[in-house]
Amino acid sequence: MKEEIKKQSFPGISYVIATDKNQFFGYLGDKAWFPEKEVLTDDTIYDLASLSKVISTTTSILILLEKGKLRLVDPISKYLSEFKHENVRIHHLLTHTSGLAADIPRASTLKNRDEVINKVFNQELINPIGEKIVYSDIGYILLGLVIEKISGKSLADFARENIFEPLDMKDTSYNPINIDRCAKTELRQDNVFNGYLQGKVHDEKAFALGGVAGHAGVFSTTKDLAHFIQMILNDGFYKNQQIISKVTIDNLYKPYVVQEKSMFNYPYQRSLGWELSSFGFSCGDLVSNETILHTGFTGTNLFIDRKNKIGMAFLTNHVHPKRGKSALFSARPRFSNIAMSQILPYLK
Incomplete structure (x- = not known):
């Protein structure tokens, strides 16, 4: 990682390695380079981008599932009548097999929530439902809207009350308040925003949605993500409080869909919201199946x-x-391999 920072691949990195009982933290490099260099600290807040899909949206859907508020086989149109594809179901969106496209064309031109939702509701399917994995932001925007419809709360409030607060994720939120602690992302210069994005979501669709969306928008720290990791490793429990059940977590590790050929030249497996490990991807080569x-x-x-x-x-x-x-x-799997090779022997 030091080599990549020297090559200016990215300003810096904050990382955590967590077991079911312990946590190990570290950070390297800078918080930002422009318009001036900023110092990285152990409490720097990052824009999680699509990690929002699993930390917030998927977990929220599973909580509603366990409360009997929805079923995975429910059609999206049951909750969002404006959505015209009656055979697209919640499990299709979770596994990215809905037939929807990956993204909305020219997303950077979208200015507000109404524009985004109108585009989402009027998307045509590009594949038959259930036949092909196409990783789709559009599908997860819909899931965010489903959560809001069922709960009667904003996605931000539902996630805060049911995930972030119970897990003591004190620096995790949509639209973070502590903007100065946030790492800057891209210099955006268009008709919607002009300047470096800091504490404002990088994704253009989530930006137009007011910073709160099913596919992106969550900001967090490695310290907070350690709590989430440990909850999963402890079968849904965190400090004697059950966030989701062991049965549900068991299902996160089961392949719901498998695509034998993918752009990465290995079988592409997805569970509910998550990808399952495949040889050589971002988690490296030393993780288990x-x-x-x-x-x-x-x-x-x-x-x-x-x-x-x-x-x-x-x-x-x-x-x-x-x-x-x-x-x-290429750096992510190499870093994962180094970390796993150093730590795994001590866990046996």
């Missing part, structure tokens, strides 16, 4: 290896000062 993982566009990464009782989160602002760099993609 009981590993769930997810990444985020801003340069975030999280995996939880249940068999070895270990999880890791790496947070960077890889898109600072601009997107388009690729070095992090």
Whole structure:
């Protein structure tokens, strides 16, 4: 990671390695480079980007499932009557098999919530439902709206009350208040926003939605993510409080859909919200076959290896000062391999 920082692949990295009982933290590099260099600290807050999908949205859906408020086979139109594809169900959105496209074209031109929701409700399907995995922000925007419809609360409030507060994730939220502690991401210059994004969500669709969306928008720290990791490793418990059940967590580690050929040249497996470990992806080569993982566009990464009782989160602002760099993609599995090789022998 020091090598990548020297090559200016990203300003810095904050990381945590957590077991079911212990936590190990570290950080390297800077918080930002522009418009001036900023010092990275152990409590720097990062834009999680698509880690929001699993930390907030997926977990919220599972909580509602356990409360009997929804079923995975429920059609989305049961809750969102404006959505016209009656056979798209909640499990299709969780596994990215809805047939919806990956993204909304020209998302950077979207200015407000109404524009985004109108686009989402009027999307055509690009594939038959249930036949192909296409990782879709659109699907997770819909899941966020479903959570709000069922709960009668904003996604931000539901996640705060049911996930962040019970897990003592004190610095985790949508639209963070402590903006000065947030790592800057990209310099955005368009008709919607002009300046470096700091404490404002990087994703254009989430930005237009007011910073709160099912696919992106959560900000957090490695200290807070350690609590989430330990909750999963302890079968849904955190400090004697059950957040989700062991039965539900068991299902996170089961492949709901498998696509034999993918853009990465290995089988692509997804469970409810999460990707399942495949040889050589972002979690490296030393994790067990009981590993769930997810990444985020801003340069975030999280995996939880249940068999070895270990999880890791790496947070960077890889898109600072601009997107388009690729070095992090090869650095993540290498860093994971180094960490796992050093720690696993002591866990046996």
